[in-house]
Amino acid sequence: MNVTGRSQCFLCGSEAICVNTDFGKRKFYQCSNEECGDYEISLNAMHKMENAPSQKQQVMRQVRMYRGTDKMIEVIMGPDNQIMGNPVPRNRQL
Numbered sequence: 649m650n651v652t653g654r655s656q657c658f659l660c661g662s663e664a665i666c667v668n669t670d671f672g673k674r675k676f677y678q679c680s681n682e683e684c685g686d687y688e689i690s691l692n693a694m695h696k697m698e699n700a701p702s703q704k705q706q707v708m709r710q711v712r713m714y715r716g717t718d719k720m721i722e723v724i725m726g727p728d729n730q731i732m733g734n735p736v737p738r739n740r741q742l
């Protein structure tokens with residue numbers, strides 16, 4: 649079940665559209681901020697990054713790099729429990 653709604657971007661706090669994906673285990677954000685962009689992030693990664701502003705900025709830079717391309721950044725927890733930002737095709741576009 650996808651719930652579409654206006655929300656605040658997890659990375660920068662700007663107005664964004666947020667959709668639950670992967671059966672609620674991830675969220676897709678489409679951010680209105682030109683310095684930010686579209687990305688999908690797992691709830692685990694969100695939890696890990698909640699109090700890590702420098703990590704958010706790092707991911708935001710990656711997200712921005714792919715703004716306007718046919719890819720977006722997927723933010724997930726890697727096997728070593730570190731945050732990973734992977735460019736993936738936009739197959740879950742709105």
Ligand SMILES: [Zn+2]
Pocket residue numbers: 657658659660661662664679680681684685
């Ligand atoms: Zn943003």
